[in-house]
Amino acid sequence: MDILITGVGGQGTILASKILAYAYVIEGRNARTGETIGMSQRGGCVVSHVRAGNAHSPYIPVGGADLLLSFELCEGARRIPYLKKDGFAIVNTASIIPVSTALGMADYDAEKITKYISENSNAIFIDADKLARECGSFRAVNTVLIGAACGLGVLGLSKDSIVQSIKKNIKAKYLDLNIKAFHSGMKTTGEMKEKCKVI
Amino acid sequence: MTANEKINDITRRVNDLKEILLGNTAIALGAVVAGVRVAAGYPGTPSTEVLESVAKYNTDGKISVEWSTNEKAALEVAAGASWSGVRAIVTMKQVGLNVASDPLMSLGVIGTKGGMVIVVADDPGPISSQTEQDTRHFGKFANIPVLDPSSPEEAYEMTKYAFELSEKLHLPIILRPTTKVCHSSGTIEVDTEVYQYEPEGFVKEPKWVIFPPLSYRRHLEIEQQQKEISALFSRLPFNRIEGNGRIGIATGGAAYAIVRDIVESYELDVTILKSGAVFPPPDQLYSEFLQRVEKVLVLEELDPVIEEQLYHIMAVRKIEKPIRGKLNGFVSPAGELRFENTLKIIEKFIGRKLKNIENESGMVFPQRPPVLCAGCPHRASFYAVKKAMRGKKSVFCGDIGCYTLGNGKPLEMTDTCLCMGAGITVAQGIKKAEPDTNVFAFIGDSTFFASGMTGLANAVYNGTKINVIVLDNSTTAMTGHQPHPGIGRTMMNTSSPKIDIFSVAKSLGAEFVEKVNPFEFDLAVKTVREASEKKGVSVVIFEAPCAALVKPDNVCAVEDCTGCKKCIREIGCPALTVRDRKVEINRALCNGCGLCTNVCDRIIRL
Numbered sequence: 001m002d003i004l005i006t007g008v009g010g011q012g013t014i015l016a017s018k019i020l021a022y023a024y025v026i027e028g029r030n031a032r033t034g035e036t037i038g039m040s041q042r043g044g045c046v047v048s049h050v051r052a053g054n055a056h057s058p059y060i061p062v063g064g065a066d067l068l069l070s071f072e073l074c075e076g077a078r079r080i081p082y083l084k085k086d087g088f089a090i091v092n093t094a095s096i097i098p099v100s101t102a103l104g105m106a107d108y109d110a111e112k113i114t115k116y117i118s119e120n121s122n123a124i125f126i127d128a129d130k131l132a133r134e135c136g137s138f139r140a141v142n143t144v145l146i147g148a149a150c151g152l153g154v155l156g157l158s159k160d161s162i163v164q165s166i167k168k169n170i171k172a173k174y175l176d177l178n179i180k181a182f183h184s185g186m187k188t189t190g191e192m193k194e195k196c197k198v199i
Numbered sequence: 200m201t202a203n204e205k206i207n208d209i210t211r212r213v214n215d216l217k218e219i220l221l222g223n224t225a226i227a228l229g230a231v232v233a234g235v236r237v238a239a240g241y242p243g244t245p246s247t248e249v250l251e252s253v254a255k256y257n258t259d260g261k262i263s264v265e266w267s268t269n270e271k272a273a274l275e276v277a278a279g280a281s282w283s284g285v286r287a288i289v290t291m292k293q294v295g296l297n298v299a300s301d302p303l304m305s306l307g308v309i310g311t312k313g314g315m316v317i318v319v320a321d322d323p324g325p326i327s328s329q330t331e332q333d334t335r336h337f338g339k340f341a342n343i344p345v346l347d348p349s350s351p352e353e354a355y356e357m358t359k360y361a362f363e364l365s366e367k368l369h370l371p372i373i374l375r376p377t378t379k380v381c382h383s384s385g386t387i388e389v390d391t392e393v394y395q396y397e398p399e400g401f402v403k404e405p406k407w408v409i410f411p412p413l414s415y416r417r418h419l420e421i422e423q424q425q426k427e428i429s430a431l432f433s434r435l436p437f438n439r440i441e442g443n444g445r446i447g448i449a450t451g452g453a454a455y456a457i458v459r460d461i462v463e464s465y466e467l468d469v470t471i472l473k474s475g476a477v478f479p480p481p482d483q484l485y486s487e488f489l490q491r492v493e494k495v496l497v498l499e500e501l502d503p504v505i506e507e508q509l510y511h512i513m514a515v516r517k518i519e520k521p522i523r524g525k526l527n528g529f530v531s532p533a534g535e536l537r538f539e540n541t542l543k544i545i546e547k548f549i550g551r552k553l554k555n556i557e558n559e560s561g562m563v564f565p566q567r568p569p570v571l572c573a574g575c576p577h578r579a580s581f582y583a584v585k586k587a588m589r590g591k592k593s594v595f596c597g598d599i600g601c602y603t604l605g606n607g608k609p610l611e612m613t614d615t616c617l618c619m620g621a622g623i624t625v626a627q628g629i630k631k632a633e634p635d636t637n638v639f640a641f642i643g644d645s646t647f648f649a650s651g652m653t654g655l656a657n658a659v660y661n662g663t664k665i666n667v668i669v670l671d672n673s674t675t676a677m678t679g680h681q682p683h684p685g686i687g688r689t690m691m692n693t694s695s696p697k698i699d700i701f702s703v704a705k706s707l708g709a710e711f712v713e714k715v716n717p718f719e720f721d722l723a724v725k726t727v728r729e730a731s732e733k734k735g736v737s738v739v740i741f742e743a744p745c746a747a748l749v750k751p752d753n754v755c756a757v758e759d760c761t762g763c764k765k766c767i768r769e770i771g772c773p774a775l776t777v778r779d780r781k782v783e784i785n786r787a788l789c790n791g792c793g794l795c796t797n798v799c800d801r802i803i804r805l
Contacts, residue, residue: 008567018384021219025386031219032351034383036326037244043773044569049383056350056463057456058383061538062556078564081557097776098567102767103608106565116562138787 001156002060003149005048006079007071008096009036015169016069016142017048023157023165024052034058043099045075052156067154068121069145071128072096077113080120089121090148090189092128092141124152124192131184137174140181147185152193159186217388222351222380225387226318227252229358230288231262233314234394237280238264239273241649242678243292244327245381246320250290251679254690266681266690269619269649270295274302274317281315281371282407284398286362290318293332294618298650300337305409306371307341308417313398314362315371317343322378323453323500323535329599329618331533333501334375338478342421344428345373345478346437349455351385353475357437359390368428375477377500379453379535425479433483437475440488444468446549447492447520449505451477454498454536461542465553472505480508482515489518496548497524500536523548569604573774574751574790576743577602577670579717581612582770582794583741584639584668587727593637594629598622598651600643601677602670609771613641620650627654627663637731639666645675645683647700652707658736659708666730667709667738669700672745680748700740710735717741720797751791755784757802766798 003020007013017033024031034049034057049060062081068089070076076091083089093114101108117123126148132140143166149155150162163179170178220228226249230238238257240250254264263280267273270291277289291299296319303317319337322328338345346361348354354376361372406413432438444467450458451474462469472488472495474481485508489495497506503525510526513519523529530544539556546553571578581602584595597603597613598621606613615625626640642651647669658665675681682688687697704712711733715726723741730737755774760781767775767782772795774788784795784802795802 009569018219021384025217025219030217030386032383032385033219034379035221037382043567043572045567056459057453057538058379059537061460061542063554064538074564077562081559098565099570099767099771099773100568101565102764102773102775102777103771104764105608106563108565113562113564 001052002055002065003050003067003069003155004060004065004079004082005050005069005071006075007046008075009044009046011046011071012139012142013046013048013071016146017050019142019146019162019165019169020050020155021052022169023161026161026164027157030054032058045078047079067149069149071141071145073110074108074113077117080117083121087121088152088154089117089123090145090152091117091123091125092145093125094127094129124148124189126185126188128185131188132181135181135184136177140178143170143178143181144185147182147187148189150182151186151189217386219384220351220355220387220389221248221384222348222354222376222382223248224252225351225355225385226358226374226376228256228389229355230316230362231256232390232393233359233362234286234396235288235362236262236285236398237277237287238262238290239267239276239287240290241267241270241273241295242675242681243295243320244678245322245378246290246292246295246318247678247681248381249318250690251681253288257691264691266683268684270299271302274299274306277315277317278302278306278311278371281311281313283401284313286314288316288318291320292328293319293321293334294329295319296334296337298619303337303343304341307343308414308421309407309409310369310417311365311371312369314365316358316361316365316374317371318374318376320376320378320381321501324378326378326535331501333504334373335477335504336502338373342425343371343373344368344476345375347375347452347475347477348380349452349473349475351380351383352387353437354380355387357475362394368424375452377453379456429479429482432476432479432481435476435481438481438484439473440484440491441471441473442469444470445493446470447472447488447495448498448545449474449488449495449509450498451475451505452500454500454541457536457538457541458498460538461545461553467545467549474505477504480512482512485509485512486516486518489513489520492520494521495523496529496545497522498530498536498541498544568607570607570771570773571601571604572746572790573772573788574746574792575601576672576717576741576746576792577605578610578770578772579720579723579743579792579794580668580670580741581605581610581641583717583720583723584727585610585612587724588637588639588731591637591731592635593639594626594633596622596626596629596638596640598640598642598646600646600670602641602643605641607771609768619646620654623651623654623665623667624657626665627658627661630663630665637666639668641668641670643676644669644671644673644685644700645681648684648698652703655704655709655736655738656707663736664734665736666727667704667736668727669704669738669740671700671740671742674745674748676745676747680745704738704740708736709738711737712740713738714740714742716743718743718792718794720794746790746792749790751789753791753805754786754789755791755793755795755802756805757782757784759801761801766795766802769798770794
């Protein structure tokens, strides 16, 4: 199981990768992750790779991801080539406009980007920022998205293992909020799954 | 909780399951269970988390952990500890070893007593470094054994072994992880026992004083010892031959993991030579490998070290096998190895296609170069100097830290960057060559202590009029907010005397020294102008805490924006965004610093 998590520096992608990787370990599997840490964190593109199973190297090959978990619209689109043909993308619709766009050096056309993702992958779009804020903080986007992946039933993980991993990796102070966010994400995709029978 | 109990706790926490550990944390825990007592280092990506994790797992306080002022200081502290019989670890990034190369070279001659491990993280790519240098060369240069882990799991095992090996050989050991090992995590079962020992203490002996006759004698011994280590390394499990194919792939470090993934995915019939204890080279094992295969592809990141070792052994043992690698242009000399480019090289080598990789989306997405954070005081400092010097012939020398990003649009306030501390001294060279130019040197607070002070002394001593701007945000921000000598707190959270940059600059003899908050914008501009007009060396210290460490108490807003976008063109803050041709302030990002209110009257602080 290979999961690519993508977003912009500061959004919490690393914590999401930790939570998922540890959940696989709880279920008795080996897991590894690969992260972007350092200069690219300052508002740059960040990608975390989570690999459960017997892969040796930390990075998922292009065309190898079972799931793309995207914290930001354009970053999701940028990494579509990493998905397997039958892989799924869960994309947060929130956009973070880069300074290069504000300076007029590059276009950020949300409509076009959304269309590209839809045409090139099995994608589900959710407003994870909104769901996170409703649960108490925009910082809970990571647990909303993990919940969404769980609700879609594509992780090969039980809900209990994920909750156990969230409890281990998130500070007690923020735990209730994040458990709530996890359930909110799970409910959203669970309902979508019912409605459109995407899987 | 003692270190033992803590480690027990880590492994027990979830039904005796294994842990997911970052490579750097695995190295730290390897050192903790090996009984490390002194740990020192200087922050630098991708090495920083090693020392931070040693501090984190130093639960019984038995380990002395410190951020030293620079890598040279750290290595010397560790050497002294080792000479006193305790196990010591020192951590840095690859360019840090350049700074510490003076003690390293001599330590290779004098040797060690308590196990000493020098962790030096290399950065193929490079992803966040100045150079793509290869630390394995330093091993050869200094006659110090080098271990090169291929995964976090192996890094953990190698760290423990390195302490034993160091004590056996009386030499320091270089552990050389690369970014893909440091910043990836693996599933590791942490040992529950910490190695126990009673250090002998420092024993006065002539062997700790380096003199020419001693160096000569040691040189003879060390060269003999290299042969013994090579024989040992040929039997070490970190070095091994896997598979039975007639086609050979020699690899090591993170590249080994990629090669294994490809070989397993496509069931390739090859023989892999995995080099983990890479210097001195395991000659016997290399020669067995060469005998078994018809031709060899060498896949390694950075320099062709394994490749040159193979050529060497072929020459010595009169073996002739075709080798493809970096030396004959088969593999690119620069950049990271990833699954995709490694697969292409293997396809070319075996002469058949294994997979079609479609990495082209046909879409062009906006780039996201790293930028100074919203509310970053460096933006205000750069903008103040830019405004003060507008229309005057000026050169702005930069240095290493977040503020290297001052190079980007729209500030464009970093004209040079060479290495740690070089801004101040490069500025002096430019001033000597171009006396009519106003030359500025920007340097961060941590960098000032690491290697800025000698440069400032040089300017004063030699009477070179430069303008030094210290960007003092009270932390080492770029690497994740480590403390430094100017803060009054150590990494173990004890208080320490606060070394005051203002007093240091004064006592080093700078003619003009002034402290100012860059967000008091008009005063900041005026101070810079005044500094530039002085005859002697000037130092302006811009003091304001790193934006990532302070919570905003207000935010800014735009009222009736005309859409001229001057604010974005002037300061390029990431919180300034455009919607329907008008500038809006992203409240989730805005730090309320108010720098933009100095650019446009329509922006106000709420």
